[in-house]
Structures are given as C-alpha cells and as structure tokens.
Amino acid sequence: MSTKKVRIISVIAILFAAMIWGSSFVVMKNALDVISPMYLIAVRFTLAGAVGTAAFFPGIRNLRLSDFKSGMKCGCALGAAYILQTYGLKYTSASNNAFLTTIYVVITPFIFWFFRRGRITVRDFVAAGTALVGIAMVSLANGLSSFRIGDLWTILCGAAFAVHIFMVDCNTENRDVIPFAITQMVGAAVVSWLAAIVFEGAPPESIIGSRTIILSLLYLALFGTMFAFAAQTSAQKHLSSLTASLLLSLECVFGAFFSVLLLGDPFTLKIAVGFALIFGAIAISVLRYPHKTADGEESPERG
Numbered sequence: 001m002s003t004k005k006v007r008i009i010s011v012i013a014i015l016f017a018a019m020i021w022g023s024s025f026v027v028m029k030n031a032l033d034v035i036s037p038m039y040l041i042a043v044r045f046t047l048a049g050a051v052g053t054a055a056f057f058p059g060i061r062n063l064r065l066s067d068f069k070s071g072m073k074c075g076c077a078l079g080a081a082y083i084l085q086t087y088g089l090k091y092t093s094a095s096n097n098a099f100l101t102t103i104y105v106v107i108t109p110f111i112f113w114f115f116r117r118g119r120i121t122v123r124d125f126v127a128a129g130t131a132l133v134g135i136a137m138v139s140l141a142n143g144l145s146s147f148r149i150g151d152l153w154t155i156l157c158g159a160a161f162a163v164h165i166f167m168v169d170c171n172t173e174n175r176d177v178i179p180f181a182i183t184q185m186v187g188a189a190v191v192s193w194l195a196a197i198v199f200e201g202a203p204p205e206s207i208i209g210s211r212t213i214i215l216s217l218l219y220l221a222l223f224g225t226m227f228a229f230a231a232q233t234s235a236q237k238h239l240s241s242l243t244a245s246l247l248l249s250l251e252c253v254f255g256a257f258f259s260v261l262l263l264g265d266p267f268t269l270k271i272a273v274g275f276a277l278i279f280g281a282i283a284i285s286v287l288r289y290p291h292k293t294a295d296g297e298e299s300p301e302r303g
Helices: 002-031 038-056 057-061 066-091 095-100 102-115 120-138 150-170 175-202 211-237 241-248 253-262 268-287
Strands: 291-292 297-302
Touching: 002 066, 002 095, 002 211, 002 241, 002 253, 038 057, 038 175, 038 211, 057 175, 066 095, 066 150, 066 175, 095 150, 095 268, 102 120, 102 150, 102 268, 120 253, 120 268, 175 211, 175 297, 211 241, 253 268
Parallel strands: none
Antiparallel strands: 291 297
C-alpha cells in the first residue's frame, strides 16, 4: 500500500477515535453521578486491558521486556491524565471539559522544545496566548465567580496529555502497536487502582449494582479505550505526534456537540467565542506541524 493511502487511512482512523472520545464525555458525565472518578477510570482500563489481552494474546505473549516497560511508562502517564480529566468532568460541564482538554495541542510544542530542544516560534506564543484568552472566556463566562475547580483540573489534564503524546512519540518507533497500546491500558489501570484505593477507599457497590453503569463502562472500555487507543497508536506511526494531536483535538467539537444535544449544556455567545479562540489556537499551533515520511523521519507539511 502506498504511503499516501496509509496516511489517509491513518487520518480516518484517528478522526473516528476523536468522535468516539467526544461521545465519551457524555457517557462519563452520566456515570459520575453513580461512581467516583478514580474507580471509573480503574474499571474502564481494566476491562479494556483484559479484552485486549484476550483478543491479541499471541502478540502479548511475545512482547519483549523493553516494549512492556515502555508501554507501562506511557500507561502511567495516560492514567494520570485521565484521572485529572475525570475529576475535572465531575466539577465542570461536559462541553467545558471537552474543549479545555484540547489545550494539549498548544502545550505539546513546548514539551518537545524542552526535552528535544526544538525550535519555538512566534506562532507558538501567539497560539498559547490565544488559547489563554479562550480559556478565560470559557471558564470565566460570568466573571471570577464562575471559575470551577473542574476547569483547573481539566487544564492540568491537558498538560498531562501533552506529556503522554510526547512519550508515545518517543516509544512507538519499531514497535508492534497493538501490544504496545494494550500494555498502556494495563499501566493506566494499575495507576488508577492504586490511586483509587489510596484516595477513595473501598470500591463502591454501585460498580456492579447498576445496569446503566455496566453499559457505560463497557462502552468506555471497548470503544472509548481499546479501539480508540489502538487507532491512535497505529495512526501515530504514520503521522507525526503533532499532526495527530490536531486531528485528535476535534474530540472537543464532538464533545461539545453531544453535550449540548444530549445533556443540555449551556452554549452562550461568550462561551462560543471562547471555544472559537481555543480552536483557533489549535489551528495556529499546528499549521507548521510536520509529517512522517516513509523512513520515519519528519518533514514539513505542504500547505
């Protein structure tokens, strides 16, 4: 298959993953009425890891120790990001959570600069400034009194996702992506269970006492975790992590759409302008993003 076709398939796969993640904000928001954030993440990734291991056992069985260690490291970062995101979702609206999460696209270039001494341009600073204004308009829609702790948790989650994107970029070269993705889920599950037991005590009976929760967890585990992360990890082998982050950031659009449609989240003019500024910052930030060539090296995008 030609490189161009592989890139097109990768784009389609990652867009589908973004749509699933967008719908997941609504599912998680409803689930958080019954189950605590850390246990929600712990069960979600445990189910995803178990199903993934069963489905792809031959690949998991032959996993090299170095691949396992890399996957677990990325999984720990992923688990931390999801814990922050889920706590944010508990204390803010689903649409705010969806949009503020995507601040990782603006943060990602600075992560690459810090660890790889890449070049930071004026465009990066313009994107960061635009995003900050947009965040202020979304989070402070009615002044300082409207700022919610959930907005802060969500912004921190965006920073954690930026670190995760960088780690995936550093650890997927010449690796079998499916076993690597499943190992990430196991790592995220381990971190989440440890955090849940330490900070939230014994597991709530509501995990197994509600049909709605069970269906929600199955959707989040199978589609929002196993399938979506397998698609992201596979696609990111053929797209740069920065290009992938632009496509993944569209989850905020899907998230806001489903939140307004299904949860009745407010969508005022001021919030709409804030969303537009955040999305504009994302677009500004990725206009110069490179793509991976057939030999795995990165080269500038052609506009």
